[in-house]
Amino acid sequence: MKSLKHKLLGSALTALAGLAFIAGTLPLARAADTSTAETGWHGKAEAPHYQEEIFPPWQHGANDDAIDKGFKFTVPEVDDMADFHGNLDNPKLILYIGGNYFFAVAPLVKSFEQEHPEYKGHVFVVTIPPGLEVKAMKAGGTFTSGNMTFTVKPDAYLAGLKKVKSLIASGMLTGPAIAYATNDLTIMIPKANPGHITGIRDLAKPGVKLVMPNPAFEGIARQIEATLKKAGGTALEQKVYDTGVKDGSTILTHIHHRQTPLFLMQGLADAGITWKSEAIFQEQIGHPISNIDLPAKEPLSSGIFYDGICCASGDRPATAVVGRLTPRIRGNFGLFGGFQIPFSRFWTDSPPNLNPPV
Numbered sequence: 001m002k003s004l005k006h007k008l009l010g011s012a013l014t015a016l017a018g019l020a021f022i023a024g025t026l027p028l029a030r031a032a033d034t035s036t037a038e039t040g041w042h043g044k045a046e047a048p049h050y051q052e053e054i055f056p057p058w059q060h061g062a063n064d065d066a067i068d069k070g071f072k073f074t075v076p077e078v079d080d081m082a083d084f085h086g087n088l089d090n091p092k093l094i095l096y097i098g099g100n101y102f103f104a105v106a107p108l109v110k111s112f113e114q115e116h117p118e119y120k121g122h123v124f125v126v127t128i129p130p131g132l133e134v135k136a137m138k139a140g141g142t143f144t145s146g147n148m149t150f151t152v153k154p155d156a157y158l159a160g161l162k163k164v165k166s167l168i169a170s171g172m173l174t175g176p177a178i179a180y181a182t183n184d185l186t187i188m189i190p191k192a193n194p195g196h197i198t199g200i201r202d203l204a205k206p207g208v209k210l211v212m213p214n215p216a217f218e219g220i221a222r223q224i225e226a227t228l229k230k231a232g233g234t235a236l237e238q239k240v241y242d243t244g245v246k247d248g249s250t251i252l253t254h255i256h257h258r259q260t261p262l263f264l265m266q267g268l269a270d271a272g273i274t275w276k277s278e279a280i281f282q283e284q285i286g287h288p289i290s291n292i293d294l295p296a297k298e299p300l301s302s303g304i305f306y307d308g309i310c311c312a313s314g315d316r317p318a319t320a321v322v323g324r325l326t327p328r329i330r331g332n333f334g335l336f337g338g339f340q341i342p343f344s345r346f347w348t349d350s351p352p353n354l355n356p357p358v
Contacts, residue, residue: 054265056082056258058285062106065113067121081145082258085109086124088150095125096136096154096312099257100183100220100274102127103281124152129218129255130159137172137312154312160219161308174311184294185220185227186276188260191288195270200231200294203271204239209249211269212240213256220256224273227294261289 055076061069066087074080085105097105105125113120126133126143133154136143141153157164161179168175189197195208203210215221221241228237244250251269253259260272261282279291 054287055262056080058082059103059106063102063109063125065109065121065123081148083127083255084125084143084145085127087121088124088152090122091124091152092119092122093124093156094141094152094154095123095156095158096130096133097125097127097158098130098133098160098219099127099255100278101158102257103278126152126154127257129257130157130163131217131219133157133159134167134172157312159308163219164308177308179308184276185223185273186279186294187271187292188264188274188279188282189271189290189292190264190267191290193270193290194267197271197292199292200228200273201236203228203273204232204236208271209251209269210240210244211251211253211256211260211263211272213260213273214252214254215241217254218256220273220275227273231294261287264289 057063057074057080061072063085064087065085083099083102086109105127109123109125113123126136128136137154137157140151142149142151157167157173158180161177164173164177165175167173168177187197187200187203189195195202195205197203197208202208213221213224215225225237225241228240240250245252251263253263256272256274257278260269260274261278263269264272265288274291276291276293279289282289283291
C-alpha cells in the first residue's frame with residue numbers, strides 16, 4: 001500500500017511538473033500577440049491600475065457591519081466581493097436588496113442596529129440584481145462566487161413592487177408587500193459628456209457608445225425599453241437594444257449598478273440609463289459622473305417606479321423584523337434621491353401598517 005501511494009504521488013508530481021513547464025512556455029510563445037491584443041470587451045489590454053477610488057467596492061468597508069473584521073484583504077479589479085455585505089458567521093437578519101440600492105446599506109444597517117442592538121454585527125446583505133436574487137432563492141440561498149460557496153437564505157426581499165407582488169402571488173414570498181420608496185430613471189454620463197448627450201433621443205446618434213442593463217438579468221431593462229419606445233418609438237428601442245448590441249455600440253451589463261459607472265469612467269461608453277439614485281451616489285463620492293434627467297414633459301412610460309419589501313420564504317418568520325426595518329429603509333434611501341412615499345401614509349408605530357395603499 002505504501003509503495004502504491006508513493007507511485008501515485010510520483011505520478012502526480014510528474015504531471016504537475018509537466019503542466020508547469022507548458023505554462024512557463026506559453027507567455028514566450030504568445031508574447032508577440034499580447035502586445036497588441038484586445039481583451040474580451042474590446043478595450044485595449046493594459047496592466048491593472050488598482051485604483052480603489054474607481055473600482056468597486058466603493059465604500060471602504062462601510063457596508064460591512066462585522067464587529068471584528070480581522071485581516072482585511074481586498075484587491076480592486078482582482079479580489080473583492082462588492083455585493084455581499086456583512087459576516088457569514090451566525091447572521092440574525094439576511095436581506096436581499098436590489099443592487100440599485102447597494103449604497104444605502106451602510107446607513108440603513110447602522111440606523112437599524114442603533115434601535116435594535118441585538119442585531120449589531122449580525123446583519124448580512126446581498127445586493128446583486130433582483131432577478132439574480134430570485135435565482136439564488138430558487139437555489140436555496142446558496143451562492144458560488146469565484147471559489148467560495150456559502151448559503152444565506154433571505155428573511156426579506158427588496159425589489160420593484162410589481163416584482164415583489166408577483167413573487168408573493170407565485171408563492172415564493174410571504175406577503176404582504178410594503179411600499180418603501182420610489183425612483184426615477186436617468187441618463188448617466190461621464191462628467192465631461194464626450195458623447196454630447198442632451199436627452200434620451202441622443203442615445204441613437206451615430207458614434208455614441210452605450211452601456212445598458214441586460215434584459216436577461218435586470219428588471220430595470222424592461223422599464224428602460226418601455227421608456228425608449230415612449231420617447232422615440234420602436235426605432236429608438238431597437239437602435240439601443242437590438243442594432244446596437246449587434247454592431248457593438250451597446251454593451252449589455254450583468255450588474256449595471258457596478259458596470260455602468262465603471263465603464264463610463266474607463267471610457268468604454270458615453271452614456272447609459274440607470275436609476276437616478278445611482279447617479280447621485282456616484283456624484284456624491286466624487287466620481288467624474290453626471291446625469292441627465294428625463295424631463296417630465298416627455299411622454300415617457302412612467303416618471304416614478306415603486307420599490308417594495310416583503311418577507312421571504314426562509315426558515316425564520318420575519319414579519320416583525322420587516323415591520324421594524326421599513327421606516328429605517330424609507331429614511332435612509334431618501335438620502336440618495338429616492339423620492340419617498342409620504343411617511344405618514346404607510347406607517348404607524350402601533351401596530352405597523354403592513355398593507356399600504358399604492
